[in-house]
Amino acid sequence: MLDVSTTGVLVGILLVVLLAVGVHIGVALGLTGFLGILLAINPQAALAQLATVPFSTTNSFTLAVIPLFILMGALATQAGLTTDLYRAAYNWLGRLAGGLAMATTLASAAFGAACGSTVVNAAVFTKMAMPEMTRFGYDKRLSAGCIAASGTLASLIPPSILMIVYAIITEQSVARLLVAGLVPGLLSATIYLLGIYALAKARPDLAPIPDVTITRAERWRSLRGVWGITFLFVLVIGGIYAGFFVPTYAGAVGAFGAFLIVAFRGRLGGRMLVETFKDAGVTTCTIFIIVIGGIIFARFLTYTGLVGDVSEWMLALQLPPLAYLAGFAVLYLLLGMLIDPIAIMVMTLPVMFPIMTGVGYDPIWLGVISIKLAEISLITPPVGLNVYVVRSASPVPLTLEQVFAGVSVFLVLDVLTLALLIAFPSIVLVLPNMMG
Template sequence: MFDPLSLGAVAIAAMLILAVLGVPVGIAMGSVAIVGLWVTGGANFALSVITNLPFATASDYAFVVIPMFVLMGAIASSSGITNELFRFSNLILRSSRGALYQATILSSAGFAAISGSTLVNAALFTRIALGEMLRLGYDKALSAGAIAAAGTIAALIPPSISFVIYGLLTGESVAELLIAGMLPGILTAAAYMVGVYFFVRLRPELAPEPQPRASLREIGHSALNLWATFLLAALVIGGIYLGYTTPSGAGALGATGALLIALFRRKLTWASLSDNLRSTAAVTASLFIVIIGGLMFTRFFLVAGTVTDATSLMQSLEISPMAFIILLAFVFVILGMFMDPMAMQVMTLPFVYPIVTSMGFDGIWFGVIMVKLVELAVLSPPVGMNLFAVIGASEGRVKLPEIYRGILPFIVIEVIVLALLIAFPQISLWLPGQMM
């Protein structure tokens, strides 16, 4: 009979093999977990988990925040908010070299305040920005890399589905986690923009000559159209920060606000509303399959004793905090080749979170580090998920070798930002400490 650690290793290997063979990750985790529960707890126990856990998860009120955040982003996108953000960002930056790179990063960060999905951000801004970049003569590789990297900001700036999943799986405050991501998200966006500034000065061929400066009237008119973005961000982020509402309530307020804005602007038709509801249902269902499969996987690890033995092993090794983070980053880059960010979190948290807390790390701070590591993984070649989101949305204009070349400078920036977040935990913890 296998010991708990060997049993866990076999289960993870089996799940990864299924994922490589094309089985959806949530189903792969759930299938392996059912077999493992049967072996370790018996048929009746496995049947009890299969019967009760999916219903208990899907009917948990705390999870209502996920479809609300997804719906808010979908309606906001169809109401033209993404185009307004991109236009405004371009107007205020277009007199500088490489303006569209920076405009893409800035507008993606702005849209991250009303959308919690990195893949959605990357795909949307590929459709909005890539064609204009190529038409004006921007470097295709760096353009694709900037769009893919900017998409990851949505995982940090609330409403972030990644933080919601982390909080619900660990018991940490979802509200504090969402607010903790604000400054790291802003820092990431600023680092990308500074990096692009130096890239185009070191290699002027990466961007065309700057365009004429926009008039104050143009900028002012474009800025007035941003009221919808600020209103939705205030409802969600302001409501949580000031303590007026829970994350679930903020999600409902945000979705309602997006719906009213779309109606006010006459951008909502029955067809678009139907599409938004359908896409929200599809995204939510796919997320819940991953979550339920991951929770079954977690239950198996707990029953088998794998989590307890893994925690004891790491403590006995007396590994340093920095070495642990480096090891974790390496593991996540490998996992990023096979699964999406949600699956990585759900699968690794049962092992990682107990080890982290036993080392004395703050759970909120580690939530930020965890999300940052996951997003670094989805940018990393050869199979980063955000890279393929850009390739898919580019309709054949971007090839794999090009986006590999374009993403490398942003991976270097990501590593630098990650190092800053590790070295200075208060970047993540200061704002949650000020919450009301």
């Protein structure tokens, strides 16, 4: 058997090579973790991980909430809730400076309360809002950047798949984490709205005010369409916060609630249900592969003692807590330029979580900060996942350069939000601390 240090170096190099040649992140993590255990411990231990981890992971009651929330979002999309949200937001904000972009942000934030997936959020609103903003003369860069950035709000606003992944990896309360994301998510959306308004005021050519008259009656009538999202949000998050049910039950109730909305709107069909369940299943399997591979990799780090050694070494430096937080943020942003947020969390948290909590950071607060950093990574070049989603889903011709140019303003706004969350931790902890 090789010594731990040599094995760690070889495994690290192999992981980088596999990612560089395009191997799926879940497969790369699982394979390198397996080889690491094989080389550092013995083949029996490595084979035992392959035999037990896939089943024990997918058999987890806590992890069952992920496919349920994904299904809820897919059914909400089929019910047409996104269209109703966008119409209502447009009717109320459309006549303001930057109103269409603000409407897109507000509707995207609201849909995040039923979706939980940034990719789905960005894809849906690209197809819906991009042609509309282009038709009214909005700058393509601002339009695309707004959609890509607003899609990330689904990561913070509960229910959030990233929050659940964080909770599973760090063994924290899923309910407290989901509730903790609400105020920071609303804060992020508000700062986006204020930033768009200020930019449109300073540069009216980027976001012309549409020459359309919207009556007061039309505005109030459009609010009828937001009842579906309101119903799902109160049902799921209200139920969790009030203690009526645990998050997994909340996911099941939310999915069933979305199913009832689809049926109520007369959109229930055999083919639609098959496609919806298929899409939800594919998305779930993709996430589970990453989590399974990450757990095998984390077992390698734990069994060989690398986590403990790195933690002890880092804590022995006795740096100020902000220095550790700065290093944590830089690590996330650098990795976010190359791989998706779930993979980042699976790779980094087994090592970084004990270090960050060891210097005094609250684990729930750290979860929200991790998600916010993951949000930023979703629109950071060269591999901002949401940027590629907007580019590929857009009915209007777009280049990657235009979308990345558009998100630059929102990256500045995200840094401002992050600074507020760090300076005032109570923004994150106020709701979780009020739970029983």
